[in-house]
Amino acid sequence: MLRYMSLMLEYLKNYIKTRLTYRADFWVEVFSDLLGQGMNLVFILVVFQHTPLLGGWSQSEVIFVYGFFMVPFGIFSSFFSIWNFSERYIVKGEFDRVLTRPAHSLFQVLLENIDPPALVGSFVGAIIMAVCWNDLGLVMHWTDLFVLIIFVLGAVFIYGGIYTGLSAISFFSDSPTGIVPLMYNIQNYGRYPVNIYNKMIRFVLTWMLPFAFVGVIPASYFLAPKDDNIAQLAMLTPVMGAIVFGIGLTVWNIGVKRYRGAGS
C-alpha cells in the first residue's frame, strides 16, 4: 500500500513536469472541460424556460442532480482517463512495457494517463450542489456529508468498473473502438429523472449499466421524495460500486492473462 502511494506521488511529479511544457494549454483544457459541462447546464436552463417541471422534478432539483453528477465524474475523469487504451497500449504495444514491472497493470495504466485538471469540474459541481441545496431550502444533517462522500465514492467505482471492463475488451477483440463512445452517450441518460424513460431503458440504466446510480438515484436521497420513490435505492450506491468495479477488475485480470502482445 505504502509502495503504491509513493508510486502515485512519482507519477504525479512526472505529470506536472510534462504538463509544464504546455502551460497555456492547461488552462484551455480546464476551460474547455467546464464549457462542455456548462453546455449541459445551458440545456437544463433553456429547457426549464419552457416547462415548470420535468417528470415531476423542478429546475433546482435537476440542476442539483447535475451538480452531484459532476463531482464523481470529475474524479473519475482524473483517474480513469483511459479512452485510448486500445490504441496506445494494445495496437502500439506499450502494454508489454507495463507487464515487465511489478505493480498491478491497471494501476500503472491509470496513473500513466492521470489527468488532474478534470478535478476542477468536481469543485464546480460541489458549488452547484451547495447553491441548489440553499435554493431548495434543504436541511443539512451532520450525517449528510458522510453519506455524500460514500455516494460519490460508490459512483466513481461504478464508472471506473464499467470503463475498466470496456477497456479490457481490447484484450479479447481486435477492433473494440466503437464501444467506449457508445457508453459515453448512454451515461447522459443517467443524469435526468429516470421516470421519463420507458421501462426498458429504465431497467438497463438501473441494473445493467447502472448509470442512474452515478447521478439521479444517489442525488435523490437528499431531495424531497418523488412518486417513483427512487431515493430508497440510494443506499445501494456503494454496493453497486463494489460489484461493478469487482466485475470490471475481474474482466481486466482475465484479459491480461490472455494478452500475448501485438508482435509489432
Place this chain on the structure above:
Amino acid sequence: MTRVYIDFIRMRFLMMLAYRVNYYSGIVIYAINIGAYYFLWKAIYGAQETLAGFSLEQMTTYLAISWMARAFYFNNLDRDIANEIRDGSVAIQMIRPYNYLIVKLMQGFGEGLFRFMLFMIPGLAIVCLIFPVKLPTDLTVWATYLGMLVFSFLINSQLNIMTGLFAFFVENNEGLMRMKRVMVDLFSGVIIPIAFFPGWLGSIMTWLPFQAITYLPSAIFTGRTPLSEAGHVFLIQFAWLTVLMIPIVIMWRAARQRLFVQGG
C-alpha cells in the same frame, strides 16, 4: 489540377470504406443519442401542444435530421491538420504543387460522402423505424435541404480548418479542439433548436456562424421555417462561407512564416 483534387476525394472515400465496420457502431450511438433526447423532449412537452413553434412531432423529426446531418458534416480535419503540423509533415505538403487546405477540404469531403451514404442514409432509415419521425413529402424540401447540407459541411469544415491551424500558434491545441466541438454542438442547434434560446441568447446566436450548420437547414426540413424563406437561409450560409474564408487565408499566410516543428 481539378482531377488531382477529385482523386483526393476518391482516395479518402475508399480509405473510409476499408474501415467501415467502425461506422456500424456509430449508427447505434447516434440512435441512442436521438433516443435520449426524444424522451427528454417528450417529458418537456408534457401536455403542451407546441413549444417555440415546434410540435412534438416536428421536434422528433428535428432531432433525427439534425443528428443525422451531424453524422454527415462531422469530420476530424482539425485533428488531422494539428497532427501534421506537430509531426512536421505539413512542411512537405507545403512544397507540393497543390493547395494544402483545399486538399484537406477534399479529403473531408471524401469522408463526408462516405458518411452520407453509409451512415446518414441507413441511420435515418433506422431512426425512422424506432421513433415517430415524420419526413417531408414535398420533394423540393428534400432538394433544398440537400443543397443546404453542402453548405453545412463547408462551414463546419472551415471552422475545423481554423481550429486545426491554431496548432501553428499554440503548440498544443487539444483543449481548443474540444472546446470547438462543444460549441458547435450547442450553438449550431443539434442539442437545442435556436428558437428555444431565451431572447438575448437567441439574438447572439443569430450573429454567429453556427446556426447555419444545423438549425437553419433543419428548421426548413421540419417545416418550422416555410420553404419560401429558403433563399434567405442560403444567403446567410453563403455569407458565412465567404466571411470565414478571410481568417483562414490570414492564418495560413501567417503560419507559413512561423512554422517550427516539434520533435519530428
